[in-house]
Amino acid sequence: xxxxxxxxxxxxxxxxxxxxxxxxxxxxxxxxxxxxxxxxxxxxxxxxxxxxxxxxxxxxxxxxxxxxxxxxxxxxxxxxxxxxxxxxxxxxxxxxxxxxxxxxxxxxxxxxxxxxxxxxxxxxxxxxxxxxxxxxxxxxxxxxxxxxxxxxxxxxxxxxxxxxxxxxxxxxxxxxxxxxxxxxxxxxxxxxxxxxxxxxxxxxxxxxxxxxxxxxxxxxxxxxxxxxxxxxxxxxxxxxxxxxxxxxxxxxxxxxxxxxxxxxxxxxxxxxxxxxxxxxxxxxxxxxxxxxxxxxxxxxxxxxxxxxxxxxxxxxxxxxxxxxxxxxxxxxxxxxxxxxxxxxxxxxxxxxxxxxxxxxxxxxxxxxxxxxxxxxxxxxxxxxxxxxxxxxxxxxxxxxxxxxxxxxxxxxxxxxxxxxxxxxxxxxxxxxxxxxxxxxxxxxxxxxxxxxxxxxxxxxxxxxxxxxxxxxxxxxxxxxxxxxxxxxxxxxxxxxxxxxxxxxxxxxxxxxxxxxxxxxxxxxxxxxxxxxxxxxxxxxxxxxxxxxxxxxxxxxxxxxxxxxxxxxxxxxxxxxxxxxxxxxxxxxxxxxxxxxxxxxxxxxxxxx
Amino acid sequence: xxxxxxxxxxxxxxxxxxxxxxxxxxxxxxxxxxxxxxxxxxxxxxxxxxxxxxxxxxxxxxxxxxxxxxxxxxxxxxxxxxxxxxxxxxxxxxxxxxxxxxxxxxxxxxxxxxxxxxxxxxxxxxxxxxxxxxxxxxxxxxxxxxxxxxxxxxxxxxxxxxxxxxxxxxxxxxxxxxxxxxxxxxxxxxxxxxxxxxxxxxxxxxxxxxxxxxxxxx
Numbered sequence: 030x031x032x033x034x035x036x037x038x039x040x041x042x043x044x045x046x047x048x049x050x051x052x053x054x055x056x057x058x059x060x061x062x063x064x065x066x067x068x069x070x071x072x073x074x075x076x077x078x079x080x081x082x083x084x085x086x087x088x089x090x091x092x093x094x095x096x097x098x099x100x101x102x103x104x105x106x107x108x109x110x111x112x113x114x115x116x117x118x119x120x121x122x123x124x125x126x127x128x129x130x131x132x133x134x135x136x137x138x139x140x141x142x143x144x145x146x147x148x149x150x151x152x153x154x155x156x157x158x159x160x161x162x163x164x165x166x167x168x169x170x171x172x173x174x175x176x177x178x179x180x181x182x183x184x185x186x187x188x189x190x191x192x193x194x195x196x197x198x199x200x201x202x203x204x205x206x207x208x209x210x211x212x213x214x215x216x217x218x219x220x221x222x223x224x225x226x227x228x229x230x231x232x233x234x235x236x237x238x239x240x241x242x243x244x245x246x247x248x249x250x251x252x253x254x255x256x257x258x259x260x261x262x263x264x265x266x267x268x269x270x271x272x273x274x275x276x277x278x279x280x281x282x283x284x285x286x287x288x289x290x291x292x293x294x295x296x297x298x299x300x301x302x303x304x305x306x307x308x309x310x311x312x313x314x315x316x317x318x319x320x321x322x323x324x325x326x327x328x329x330x331x332x333x334x335x336x337x338x339x340x341x342x343x344x345x346x347x348x349x350x351x352x353x354x355x356x357x358x359x360x361x362x363x364x365x366x367x368x369x370x371x372x373x374x375x376x377x378x379x380x381x382x383x384x385x386x387x388x389x390x391x392x393x394x395x396x397x398x399x400x401x402x403x404x405x406x407x408x409x410x411x412x413x414x415x416x417x418x419x420x421x422x423x424x425x426x427x428x429x430x431x432x433x434x435x436x437x438x439x440x441x442x443x444x445x446x447x448x449x450x451x452x453x454x455x456x457x458x459x460x461x462x463x464x465x466x467x468x469x470x471x472x473x474x475x476x477x478x479x480x481x482x483x484x485x486x487x488x489x490x491x492x493x494x495x496x497x498x499x500x501x502x503x504x505x506x507x508x509x510x511x512x513x514x515x516x517x518x519x520x521x522x523x524x525x526x527x528x529x530x531x532x533x534x535x536x537x538x539x540x541x542x543x544x545x546x547x548x549x550x551x552x553x554x555x556x557x558x559x560x561x562x563x564x565x566x567x568x569x570x571x572x573x574x575x576x577x578x579x580x581x582x583x584x585x586x587x588x589x590x591x592x593x594x595x596x597x598x599x600x601x602x603x604x605x606x607x608x609x610x611x612x613x614x615x616x617x618x619x620x621x622x623x624x625x626x627x628x629x630x631x632x633x634x635x636x637x
Numbered sequence: 638x639x640x641x642x643x644x645x646x647x648x649x650x651x652x653x654x655x656x657x658x659x660x661x662x663x664x665x666x667x668x669x670x671x672x673x674x675x676x677x678x679x680x681x682x683x684x685x686x687x688x689x690x691x692x693x694x695x696x697x698x699x700x701x702x703x704x705x706x707x708x709x710x711x712x713x714x715x716x717x718x719x720x721x722x723x724x725x726x727x728x729x730x731x732x733x734x735x736x737x738x739x740x741x742x743x744x745x746x747x748x749x750x751x752x753x754x755x756x757x758x759x760x761x762x763x764x765x766x767x768x769x770x771x772x773x774x775x776x777x778x779x780x781x782x783x784x785x786x787x788x789x790x791x792x793x794x795x796x797x798x799x800x801x802x803x804x805x806x807x808x809x810x811x812x813x814x815x816x817x818x819x820x821x822x823x824x825x826x827x828x829x830x831x832x833x834x835x836x837x838x839x840x841x842x843x844x845x846x847x848x849x850x851x852x853x854x855x
Binding site: 180181182184185186189196197198199200218219223224225226227228229230231234235236272273274275279280300301302303304305306308309312320321324327328387388391392395408409410632633636 | 678679680681682683685686687689690693694695708720721723724725726729733749753755756757758759760761762763764768779780782822823824825826827828831832834835836838
């Protein structure tokens with residue numbers, strides 16, 4: 030296709046309306062249980078989903094995908110049910126066309142030598158998620174093409190998310206730890222560890238057996254190629270990028286096999302920021318997890334808060350007052366704008382427009398960040414939402430003017446001005462077009478198969494947005510369009526983000542009158558609660574459309590417990606990276622940087 | 638005072654009288670160093686975002702001569718450890734530290750880098766970068782605001798001011814600069830300086846809880 034035709038198609042911003050009237054899951058389940066009589070509803074009270082025998086999961090998944098239309102495998106979760114002596118794998122599948130809630134499939138296997146058939150051959154998006162479950166739980170996925178550790182390193186002792194595996198600083202199963210509250214003595218955990226560090230070694234292990242050569246060890250498990258093309262004086266070369274590399278947006282690493290400058294194979298290596306979010310989350314009480322969610326995708330903490338409180342509110346059955354819902358939408362949409370501003374600034378940075386666009390974007394972002402600081406108390410780590418509401422009301426004054434006046438100015442003038450400014454100077458810039466159009470393409474079918482989400486999915490022509498597909502909060506009452514573009518390249522991902530910022534402004538304009546009319550109304554239902562116990566156990570999955578894509582929280586809890594049993598994060602950045610190798614193949618090495626920038630990853634969320 | 642000293646010994650032409658200043662070598666040397674500290678481009682986690690904001694136009698690190706972020710350790714004076722240090726990452730950090738030319742400084746930004754922070758109890762988190770490389774300035778916060786980071790950098794400048802060319806270890810023959818051994822990734826992170834302790838504990842049972850250990854030591 031010529032450049033003109035490409036750009037013409039790219040410019041068409043289609044208005045897609047997806048309204049859900051009936052839940053497609055009920056109908057699908059009827060057909061599924063008819064076809065597979067062994068598939069039964071989860072017998073445990075308050076648990077949703079359908080139990081599938083392990084040996085049938087591939088057939089069931091194929092049927093669900095091809096016949097029932099649940100073609101999007103959003104999330105794969107591993108669980109350790111130590112009381113029952115079982116391991117569990119939970120699959121959340123969605124229908125892209127019909128929208129609605131998830132068809133949840135669950136597989137139980139024996140805890141000793143757990144083995145589940147891998148779904149990666151049919152859903153490549155399951156690749157990294159299954160590797161993560163192998164890494165943390167030791168569940169073996171039969172038929173997985175490349176089952177290696179992903180977050181930890183080869184040779185790490187044990188599978189740390191198992192309930193009977195204890196970390197070096199282990200104190201108790203659940204917080205608050207007796208040593209800290211009430212009246213506990215204060216001590217440093219290092220003083221009680223023989224090594225004075227956060228380490229432990231298996232009994233009888235002698236460091237003599239350690240042969241560590243950093244130069245070879247960094248490529249362990251990967252293919253390092255040095256072969257030549259016969260008859261020519263060439264050589265394939267394996268190049269390492271990262272984890273300390275200015276283009277990788279943090280501590281991400283890629284091992285690239287090159288033929289000249291052309292990428293033959295790209296293998297993402299992650300785990301350099303794996304800070305055990307899920308394991309700490311299972312020790313924490315429900316409310317203690319809110320500040321931790323801030324640190325997942327640290328550029329959009331409001332969105333993370335929102336996803337987590339939605340999941341726990343399902344378990345608690347709490348109601349959210351009207352004003353709190355409007356404030357939540359205000360914060361989340363402002364956050365979307367600030368996140369996309371940052372992402373686009375650094376995408377331009379990656380394209381070679383070194384620093385200048387990024388500095389402009391950061392300046393605009395500061396305005397929003399300041400407003401967060403005035404409202405929530407922190408610039409980045411807002412820790413703002415609570416179960417059944419938000420922590421604080423909006424301040425009455427901000428920078429010497431009434432807050433509502435400031436918001437009017439921000440939403441009607443400042444943000445639209447900077448979006449247009451960016452559009453004017455960048456969108457038709459020759460370099461942006463040359464570096465973006467046709468680079469890193471992903472077709473709609475591939476985007477769905479790789480479980481990508483957010484701008485990556487929508488730039489490939491799939492009009493899927495959680496705010497429309499399964500509306501939460503008041504999004505079904507708001508008027509906005511899903512930004513969709515059809516070429517699936519870097520340039521379209523750029524355009525999707527600009528359009529999403531415009532749509533966010535549209536949403537913000539609609540909620541301002543509601544914020545005015547609910548002034549002074551309660552922002553949390555009843556009295557603020559701190560020691561929260563879930564009235565009934567079960568599992569819940571809360572998901573929101575975060576700036577990076579679909580962010581989901583899968584939580585299970587026992588009845589009357591104050592801590593989650595299992596706390597899993599469906600991290601959009603992590604799963605979007607599954608498609609990175611596919612997108613980069615055949616492009617030049619300089620395009621890797623641009624393609625990675627267009628996915629917009631945040632390492633806190635990739636590695637958790 | 639200084640001009641008197643000059644006039645007595647050295648013949649200074651009239652036109653230069655108001656243009657010559659006398660100071661100590663240390664002061665000039667440190668004045669140059671403190672105002673051109675080049676940090677390494679090295680973002681680990683959330684704190685890196687605030688570090689970028691500090692370098693951006695609003696807070697403008699260029700006022701302190703620190704805006705030149707270098708992508709290679711060979712050209713950097715300062716390593717800002719901005720975020721959670723994990724076990725998989727620490728060999729890289731130590732290696733980067735070893736590759737920096739002397740005089741080199743390390744600023745530990747935020748709670749995680751200083752002591753593990755909220756993630757300290759995690760099985761894959763290093764409880765403070767000072768367990769591996771020497772740290773000059775600690776900046777508290779989660780994440781520290783740009784103002785806090787600037788405060789930390791000014792503290793570093795004050796530290797540089799105190800150093801003397803006579804006693805600075807990197808000019809002395811008797812104190813060769815020591816490289817930190819790069820930690821290895823065995824069944825857990827292995828600090829090669831601790832091999833003796835590890836050998837001594839090898840026979841003992843490792844499965845313990847902190848509370849049990851507390852009872853043993855009490």
